[in-house]
Amino acid sequence: MSVFTRSRKSALAGVVALAGASALVLAGCAGGGTGGETSAPPTEERDLTLKIGTILPQTGSLSFLGPPEEAGVGLAAQHVNDYADTTGLTMDDIVWGDSGDTENKAYATTIQTLISEGVTAAIGAASSGVTKLFLDDAVAAGIIVFSPANTSLDFTTWDDDGLYWRTAPSDKLQGEVLGNLVAEDGHENVAVLYLNDSYGTGLNDVFQETFTGAGGTIVEEQSYNTGDTSFDAQVSALLASNPDAIVLITFDEIFTIGPALLQAGYPAENLYFVDGNLKNFGADDKWPADLSLEGAKGTTPAGPSTPEDFQAELNEWWTGEGNSELTDFSYANESYDAVILLALASLAANSTEAADVAGKLVEVSGGTGDGEKCDSYEACADIILAGNVADYDGYSGPITFDEVGDPTEATVGVFQYQDDNSFVRIDI
Known part of the structure; x- marks a missing residue:
């Protein structure tokens, strides 16, 4: 299997305040050449089955983040599969797994299951501390680890063979x-x-x-x-x-x-x-x-406000799996976008090999600066199938990966609690 590498030298750049302290957008230059050539893949008919798994908190101290994150993953996979007749790419049989936390150590069993199942990518974990405990095992096995919620600064310089990515900005x-x-x-x-x-x-x-x-x-x-x-x-x-x-x-x-x-x-x-x-x-x-x-x-790091119609879609998928309605949508945007980006990278690479998919993630996020803007899986897939380069802007924002897998454009939301102990967004 080919090996994809990238240098760990880029840093967060150009932080600009918006609306006072309420939000920051991080804008930086993406590393050139990380994803290899930006030429489109062959346009012949594809038959790609992209297998992913999750390592998200069903138990432990961050278990409240599990439902919106899993809903984001599930809905994204549904959207990918809904367009499979056109793209030739399917994302069936997600391997769902618990990350737990550093105390109950559920991640230790889950990562071995994902490795044995031969997934291309693992979505998770939510906790930076948990991801650190299994990341090296995943990298050694050649699996992409794509977190929707990790924010630790340490991942920017992690020796990960180009296999670690996140849609949440660093702390x-x-x-x-x-x-x-x-x-x-x-x-x-x-x-x-x-x-x-x-x-x-x-x-x-x-x-x-x-x-x-x-x-x-x-x-x-x-x-x-x-x-x-x-x-x-x-x-x-x-x-x-x-x-x-x-x-x-x-x-x-x-x-x-x-x-x-x-x-x-x-x-x-x-x-x-x-x-x-x-x-x-x-x-x-x-x-x-x-x-x-x-x-x-x-x-x-909530990204833009989750649109009501998207919340409804998330809830429809989630309750359709036999669960109670979501009351919190934290990191649902980022989880959805992680899966869509993986699917688009697989299409662009015309491959489900982890190294090949990872090699196209900068490109499909807009990090090379060569792509055509699109804001849905279908629109971006059509661009790729036409032999061109897609630049996906998702529910979590423009994303735009740099050469080390960090988003260079992101938004942090500010929220305030109401008299019923629920919170509302106040920055936008």
Whole structure:
């Protein structure tokens, strides 16, 4: 099998603020030549079966992200298959798998299953920390790992043989949005509680650099480890520092930490959440119904707002599989786009070999700058079948991969909690 490689030298470039702290778009130059020649594949009839699997959180501390992510994957595969008579490419029999988290280690079984099933690509994981624990095994097996939600800065320089990709931007972007948001809200003395793993430390570092660069002061910094269940000491230290805002960089530990802060009298409107814990608490019976988060804010690399018709399609597919309706669409856009990009890359390469597919991902995302814009699988596929180059802009935005598999154009959304403990987007 041919080997596709790329250098790990490009960095995030050209961050531009939009609407104050509410959103950032990251624009940069894509690496040239990463995907090889941009000439179209032969136009003879294709017969391609692209086999993918998922390694997404059905259990563990990020299990709330699993349903929208799996719905995005499933709906995208349906759209690919709906056009199979025209393209000759099908995506049948998805191998669904649980990533779990670093505690229950479900990923260890799932990645071996995906390898044995011979998938071209694995969609996942949601957690950067989990992906790091199986990525080398996947790369050694020649499988593309395509995450819709990984944000750790470490992946930009990972030695992955060109097989790691993500539709979520790195935490450099979210950290800057969060830091500017807290500063522009008028806060000056801020305390931070963060998860002591690659996700938490990376996001915390960028947030603090941005916030202090804007003139703010970090009056207290507390951390905890995966698996911890008691946070009394950290909460006490945060409150003792008398901060005018508290930033919480956590996963599901928020169900203990958040109520403890509110029960101690800390005002909800001065709390800030991130993608790891921004969820619809009003629909979750684990959150005390008498504790209001009204006014609290949070950030997440959400891309543009999920259109209502797309939400309806996601729900139709998801409920059609026997599930309850989705109440949260976090990373559904990114999951959908990951699958569509894989299918388009397979069409462009006229192959389902992982190295060949990976070799066309920059091109079909618009990273070479040579493509014709299109915003659906059908439209992009038609361009490719006509012998031309497609540039897909999806539900998560323009994407535009650089040579290391990072999106160079992305949006971080800002959300605010309402009186029913659900959140609404406020930046657009």
